[in-house]
Amino acid sequence: MEILPALPFASMLLGIALLPLIVPRLWEHRAAPFALVVLCAAPVVMFAPGPHERRLLLEGVEEYVAFMALISVLYVVAGGIHISGNPRGTPAVNVAFLGIGAMSASLIGTTGASMLLIRPLLEANKERRIKTHVIIFFILVVSNSGGLLTPLGDPPLYLGYLNGVPFRFPLTLWPAWAIAIGFLLAALWWWDRRAYARESREALALDAAQATALQIDGKSNVLIAAGIVACSAYGVPSPWREAGYAVLIGLSVALTPRDVREANAFHYGPLKEVAVLFFGIFVTMVPALQALGQIAPRLPVNTPIGLFLMSGALSSVLDNAPTYLLFANLAAARAGLGTDLGALAAHAPVLLSAVSVGSVFMGANTYIGNGPNLLVKAVAESAGEARVEMPSFVAYAGLAIVILTPVYASVAWLLYSW
Numbered sequence: 001m002e003i004l005p006a007l008p009f010a011s012m013l014l015g016i017a018l019l020p021l022i023v024p025r026l027w028e029h030r031a032a033p034f035a036l037v038v039l040c041a042a043p044v045v046m047f048a049p050g051p052h053e054r055r056l057l058l059e060g061v062e063e064y065v066a067f068m069a070l071i072s073v074l075y076v077v078a079g080g081i082h083i084s085g086n087p088r089g090t091p092a093v094n095v096a097f098l099g100i101g102a103m104s105a106s107l108i109g110t111t112g113a114s115m116l117l118i119r120p121l122l123e124a125n126k127e128r129r130i131k132t133h134v135i136i137f138f139i140l141v142v143s144n145s146g147g148l149l150t151p152l153g154d155p156p157l158y159l160g161y162l163n164g165v166p167f168r169f170p171l172t173l174w175p176a177w178a179i180a181i182g183f184l185l186a187a188l189w190w191w192d193r194r195a196y197a198r199e200s201r202e203a204l205a206l207d208a209a210q211a212t213a214l215q216i217d218g219k220s221n222v223l224i225a226a227g228i229v230a231c232s233a234y235g236v237p238s239p240w241r242e243a244g245y246a247v248l249i250g251l252s253v254a255l256t257p258r259d260v261r262e263a264n265a266f267h268y269g270p271l272k273e274v275a276v277l278f279f280g281i282f283v284t285m286v287p288a289l290q291a292l293g294q295i296a297p298r299l300p301v302n303t304p305i306g307l308f309l310m311s312g313a314l315s316s317v318l319d320n321a322p323t324y325l326l327f328a329n330l331a332a333a334r335a336g337l338g339t340d341l342g343a344l345a346a347h348a349p350v351l352l353s354a355v356s357v358g359s360v361f362m363g364a365n366t367y368i369g370n371g372p373n374l375l376v377k378a379v380a381e382s383a384g385e386a387r388v389e390m391p392s393f394v395a396y397a398g399l400a401i402v403i404l405t406p407v408y409a410s411v412a413w414l415l416y417s418w
Helices: 004-022 032-046 051-079 091-124 132-141 155-162 169-197 201-209 220-233 240-255 258-263 269-298 304-315 320-334 341-347 349-365 371-381 393-415
Strands: 082-084 215-217
Touching: 004 032, 004 269, 004 393, 032 269, 051 091, 051 220, 051 240, 051 269, 051 320, 051 371, 082 091, 082 258, 091 132, 091 169, 091 220, 091 371, 132 169, 132 371, 132 393, 155 320, 155 349, 169 349, 169 393, 220 240, 269 320, 269 371, 304 320, 304 349, 304 393, 320 341, 320 349, 341 349, 349 393
Parallel strands: none
Antiparallel strands: 082 215
16 A cells, blocks of 8 residues: 555656647646646645644645755846857767766766756757757756756756755766766767768758857846855755745846747746646655655665666656755664765765765656756747757656766766675
């Protein structure tokens, strides 16, 4: 019976994965995601058995609000910075974009870096026919792996920081970051060179003819982005942190010229889709995580490699932030440290490292493993002339896992096999 509380969450995942394949036209209707959320979340809310479960649901909604507040401010502020120009969509340019994104993701978050760079990357590759793989690698690098080095980079690490993990701890994870980014950029270079060689002469000639230098507009948002960093890095408590984000959103909207957002083809559609779907995910995830908490002590998590694989595997289908907290607390308890994650970082850092790297890296395995994944997909599919047809939920998951398996194997063998 332990599996029953997880059924609404499983239904939510299956709906996101299968409905676009089974009934694509129906899924494109703006009410379809909302209907899926109501059908899956309503039983969880209606049949919460007692005060404890209702309190957990309320906490889940509070976490959702905090999550969406950060996602929203990063989305709006990044959408107010327009990188204009049209560099050639060559393999070298694409690798450079992702390399810059990998470094900036740990400074302004995977969401901020993704929203800042996805549009100019789409514009650079607008004339190309074979380009879906570039956006897939963008999600793997910029929206996930690149955010490993600071608590600001990815929501799991930020939750760890708020729960006692030292701010500098993620910097110790640089070997895993270097393995992942080095491999993924090399793999993109190899893949994109082969794809570029298959482009038509007409497409390449048009790409070269329309190439222009890059220019940045909306610079006031760079200062606003510093405000986001300040609200996050200095531990402003909730709800003041979220209120600060709301003020920063207002400043960004007021100070950004309309033509800058119009040049970005900025609209709130992708953010609304993410907000609706993740509300359902956060609500249905509450009983699923309770069930997982009962099962977790029987899982193979006595070793670093076990923690790496289990936290990562579940981060592929659960949001990686609460999954990180669950396994970090489990690792601390197994180490005799209670729920003190600061003590875990000090006395058993390899265990916390395994949970951190697994949660961040394997959040790239599906569109819902990490918030920016779904945002990038939505932006890419609604980018006008630069639009990219993205793979379905299942197809993306298969490609991501195949591409990332060498990274997982290398990290597990080099860092956690002892």
